[in-house]
Amino acid sequence: MTRPEPAEAASRRPTRQRSALLAVLSDTDGFRSAQELHALLRARGDGVGLATVYRTLQALTDQGQVDVVRNADGEATYRRCSTAHHHHLMCRSCGRTVELADSPVERWAARVADQHGFADVQHQLEVFGTCAACAAAREPQR
Amino acid sequence: MTRPEPAEAASRRPTRQRSALLAVLSDTDGFRSAQELHALLRARGDGVGLATVYRTLQALTDQGQVDVVRNADGEATYRRCSTAHHHHLMCRSCGRTVELADSPVERWAARVADQHGFADVQHQLEVFGTCAACAAAREPQR
């Protein structure tokens, strides 16, 4: 109680579990759910507890080292990402993702928020579509 | 068997439960979770089963009569809305929402999707902030 606050949850201890998780994230292309990542780690032999996966993912998210996107089911999916702010164009069929920078949304969001008296603005934008490959694979069937 | 399909799951039977739910949605300003709506109904005396709330909400969503937005916790929240495509500016503190039309996102999303060979594009955009009232209420404390 009398102890002063631990400043910030800034730098945490480096552990095997954390680097294993980062490794899987780096080797992975699309967004993966915590459950999937947990399974992948186990498959690799780098077993990591599920709770730790969630904890670490959350920490990495707070640090901006990974992006979180909720899929249609509301499940959180994660991906290692460049730290700069950006959005994603995701194929709804194969999950392939393209990072999109420089959207006009940033400025627009700031402007309308200001117009309505809102401060401290954030936004969340995802674009979904069917990529060329998946579209081609589906076309013949119709 | 020989009877032609019921066209679409368009109009279902009108029931007390459904109109009660629509009534609550109409009387409500912000987005509400299914659980909240269920509680509100119960408080009104128009008790409706939880399962029914979910079922009906889903049907209304499919018909485009309500909007669904997932909050930061991944919980689905619902609101009766105009059917035209639009986005929301939501206060992260009190939940107050403003509908935003005419964003530049539509065109931009279509363009970048095209550039990357993606077809059949959709997007999902929410803007969060702190509204003037909530900002004012918080200021003094610091």
Add this chain to the structure above:
DNA sequence: AACGTTCATGAGAATCATTCTCGCACAGTT
């Protein structure tokens, strides 16, 4: 290198939203 403090880990329990199951009730029809 050994020690003690502190923080991360992990197994399993607990939570919580959402969906499923299935018997019952009711609307519309004959």
Add this chain to the structure above:
DNA sequence: AACTGTGCGAGAATGATTCTCATGAACGTT
């Protein structure tokens, strides 16, 4: 009124995420 199909609701089931707490690893100090 009897029939038939559809909606309802209580509670169980599911599944992701979080919590608990005892154990173990990492770090700073001797």
